[in-house]
Amino acid sequence: MLDLRAEIEALEPELTAAIGAVLRSGRFILGPEVESFEREVARYLGVAHAIALNSGTDALTIALRALGVGPGDEVVTTSFSFFASAEAIGQVGAVPVFVDIEPRSFNLDPDSVAAHLSPRTRAILPVHLFGHPADMRALRSLAEEHGLPLLEDAAQAFGAEYDGEKVGTFGDAAAFSFYPSKNLGAYGDGGLLVTSREDVAKTARILRNHGASGRYEHDRLGYNSRLDEIQAAILRLKLPHLDEWNAARRHIAEEYRELLATLDLFTPDELAPARHVYHQFTLRIGGGRRDAVREKLSAEGIASVVYYPVPLHRMPLYRGLDLALPEAERASREVLSLPIWPTLDSPRIQRVASTLRAALG
Numbered sequence: 001m002l003d004l005r006a007e008i009e010a011l012e013p014e015l016t017a018a019i020g021a022v023l024r025s026g027r028f029i030l031g032p033e034v035e036s037f038e039r040e041v042a043r044y045l046g047v048a049h050a051i052a053l054n055s056g057t058d059a060l061t062i063a064l065r066a067l068g069v070g071p072g073d074e075v076v077t078t079s080f081s082f083f084a085s086a087e088a089i090g091q092v093g094a095v096p097v098f099v100d101i102e103p104r105s106f107n108l109d110p111d112s113v114a115a116h117l118s119p120r121t122r123a124i125l126p127v128h129l130f131g132h133p134a135d136m137r138a139l140r141s142l143a144e145e146h147g148l149p150l151l152e153d154a155a156q157a158f159g160a161e162y163d164g165e166k167v168g169t170f171g172d173a174a175a176f177s178f179y180p181s182k183n184l185g186a187y188g189d190g191g192l193l194v195t196s197r198e199d200v201a202k203t204a205r206i207l208r209n210h211g212a213s214g215r216y217e218h219d220r221l222g223y224n225s226r227l228d229e230i231q232a233a234i235l236r237l238k239l240p241h242l243d244e245w246n247a248a249r250r251h252i253a254e255e256y257r258e259l260l261a262t263l264d265l266f267t268p269d270e271l272a273p274a275r276h277v278y279h280q281f282t283l284r285i286g287g288g289r290r291d292a293v294r295e296k297l298s299a300e301g302i303a304s305v306v307y308y309p310v311p312l313h314r315m316p317l318y319r320g321l322d323l324a325l326p327e328a329e330r331a332s333r334e335v336l337s338l339p340i341w342p343t344l345d346s347p348r349i350q351r352v353a354s355t356l357r358a359a360l361g
């Protein structure tokens with residue numbers, strides 16, 4: 001699904017030099033690389049504050065805490081995402097209220113959100129799934145109308161835009177993940193919380209460092225959630241390449257779309273004014289054929305993955321919920337993601353497409 005060798009080979013001399021410099025500096029946690037990365041990434045995204053953390057999951061959890069979400073509160077979110085989006089809500093003692101998706105973008109459906117707001121709702125948490133921005137115009141106006149904070153889960157969408165602005169700048173706060181497979185990936189775990197709210201940034205910095213507002217001044221329970229200097233140095237090196245890598249992903253998506261245009265399946269849409277960054281290139285194959293197609297691809301040595309085969313409201317943890325979310329359930333039955341990474345070349349794209357054509361019969 002993903003081959004990082006070409007990327008690593010191309011950057012190897014710079015990576016080795018940057019990691020060596022950190023080793024020689026003797027500063028491994030919360031040092032100059034993290035500070036510089038936070039400044040550079042905030043400038044890139046167009047936000048006032050960037051706080052580098054251990055993971056995207058921690059970024060969501062800490063953002064929820066900093067936004068004042070806690071036990072007994074409800075957070076409205078999508079049922080079609082990676083588990084971490086809901087897990088963070090549970091970690092702060094709040095309850096995820098799962099709602100359905102808009103089928104073309106796989107993202108939170110604003111009408112469904114509006115129908116599930118209650119007096120206990122304390123935040124709205126959209127996910128920019130697969131690199132396609134959620135409908136931020138509708139979601140932001142809904143959040144404003146009801147006086148609710150908006151927290152963007154932008155783990156899969158670094159560099160994606162909506163109406164000419166980067167995702168992560170629309171909400172009260174946003175969470176990014178630097179898991180190695182992400183569009184901007186570390187070579188280990190990492191995450192980022194961004195916000196333009198001074199109060200949220202201040203609390204997040206305290207929470208990431210054991211709830212300490214000064215040396216040995218712990219005034220609340222926090223976390224050990226700091227990005228390390230080596231990962232920050234790696235991310236600083238990779239950030240200037242990100243636009244070029246995202247452009248390459250868009251080009252690959254275009255090539256796939258042209259090659260697959262006549263097949264009996266749906267290729268991913270880009271709904272204006274969203275600018276997709278194709279963290280995944282996710283098809284829909286209907287009529288109960290998806291799993292057989294996947295097996296045929298696999299028999300020919302072509303990787304593909306089902307993200308996500310079970311919608312969140314059907315997870316064992318949420319067994320008690322008796323929800324019918326038809327679009328999230330249909331997506332789980334139909335989706336299939338094809339290999340995509342910035343250096344995936346045309347011959348390989350063509351081989352994936354022709355194998356898929358044969359698999360569909």
Ligand SMILES: Cc1ncc(COP(=O)(O)O)c(C=O)c1O
Pocket residue numbers: 054055056057058081082084085127153155156176177178179189190191
């Ligand atoms: C949508 C989404 N949210 C949150 C996360 C959590 O990020 P991390 O793995 O860095 O904790 C991920 C990815 O792994 C994700 O895909």
